[in-house]
Amino acid sequence: MEYRIGDFALITRLSVKSLRNYHDLELLTPTRIDSENGYRFYDESLISRARIITVLKAWNFSLQEIREILESCSDDHEVIHIIKQKKQEIQTRIKALKSIEGELSLLIENEKENKDMKYKTEIEIKETEELNIISITYKGPFSDCGKYIGKLYKAAKGKAAGKVFSLYSEDVNHDDPEGTVCLPVKKEVEGPGIEYRTIPAGKVISLIHIGPYDTIGNSYQKLVDYRNENSLEQTGPYREIYIKGPGFLFPGNPAKYVSEIQMYIK
Amino acid sequence: MEYRIGDFALITRLSVKSLRNYHDLELLTPTRIDSENGYRFYDESLISRARIITVLKAWNFSLQEIREILESCSDDHEVIHIIKQKKQEIQTRIKALKSIEGELSLLIENEKENKDMKYKTEIEIKETEELNIISITYKGPFSDCGKYIGKLYKAAKGKAAGKVFSLYSEDVNHDDPEGTVCLPVKKEVEGPGIEYRTIPAGKVISLIHIGPYDTIGNSYQKLVDYRNENSLEQTGPYREIYIKGPGFLFPGNPAKYVSEIQMYIK
């Protein structure tokens, strides 16, 4: 029995367009072509070939690959090593997609956390916990900070365990400022120019600063005033925790940035 | 600072071609175009935009989507629901790939099993185990068999637990043959026209038949002869187990088909 292309398309559930395409690619050549009108005629023996093509296509083989398989193989076990390769390829792709999925999930998680957070904007006294961190100390403008944060995250490779923060010495030299960017991590991490250490627990006075970083001086002022009014003794550097800053993608609205400043006291 | 396209390409790690393409798509428009020579000049403020594009591209967003995001969003949390959608999309794709991977693994497993198997071609006496099966009984030519096997596998949906076999009555009518195709399954499975039941354990004489199905009569003959010579009493139907038949893809070499014929005896 011979079928015209339309019927053959119905039988094989391939589109007429695809069938013509496969003909051009010599992937599925009609048994006969009418020399008068150019009509394609398909024998029923081609149905199984069409089935093979459909199956291989569903398995993500390209038409080119399918053609090679059909040319060189006549038995399942000759195909098996090609199939193994394809499986590997698919596994690789799954891995890549999973890693993207992971990143996206992380982002969504983070966003959720930040969403409805209310922040107290009064000075509080807190106990901080011990923290394993990696850090980079740098000199230069604050605007370089982002660069180092990137480095830290890269070095941490997913072992990050908290928000980034900076440490500033109590007696900072404003002409030649020095800062340390830190990232809490789960495990020890190594990297060029990266220091791993543990920050001890301690008592701090803390203040949430909402707004852009260039107005953060005011909040420092408040902390210092509070320290002086209450005759507290400062025992360590300032810690500036970036709770919500520029996003992953967009800088966002600086008026909504949230930072926490901590001053270590006795 | 202004950069020419080549330098900007180095900075952003995008290709010159891509940059020109992004310009055409109004995705990343140069800050200035020299009206004399048409050179594109990129401001450093475009670097972050380029970074966003790179990141989104790595997350599998299309350029079109990226353009929409850049047009309508200025803050991470406005993008978050788009990202959620993308995550869903990626999960869907992972699922699809995993299902393909599963099928391929199954195939590879099967092939491995068949690979170096040696078969005894002498009559043996065996005890068979109890078996849960689904089955379809049909009348008509043996060649329809494949169709029903397909149905069984479809109905089993991965719950298949062994090789397909046929059951033939001891007193088959050769003019109007009736056969039952069976597939062992792990759990009960339902489907239209499909029967689920348990085949009891039993004693059988068994013979491996190697070669195409149309010569299988010889092997039946041998079994019957053996039964008669040893005065055994047949107590159930013939069971014809298809150990290695036409492959998933290709019919393969019929001379290498392997079947086992079992005859239930007391």
Next chain:
DNA sequence: CCTTGACCCTCCCTCGGGGGGAGGGTTTTT
């Protein structure tokens, strides 16, 4: 016999995300 509608043909355009290269102009370095 003619029309109508269902088929069929070839040829070209479109999608995405660029790469390769031709052909020609400009800038920078030697």
Next chain:
DNA sequence: AAAAACCCTCCCCCCGAGGGAGGGTCAAGG
């Protein structure tokens, strides 16, 4: 002043189809 390095536009290529134009062919019904 020449050579090398850049830049431009324009066109074709990849893949696996789908859409549609423009034209030929076949079967059924009036």
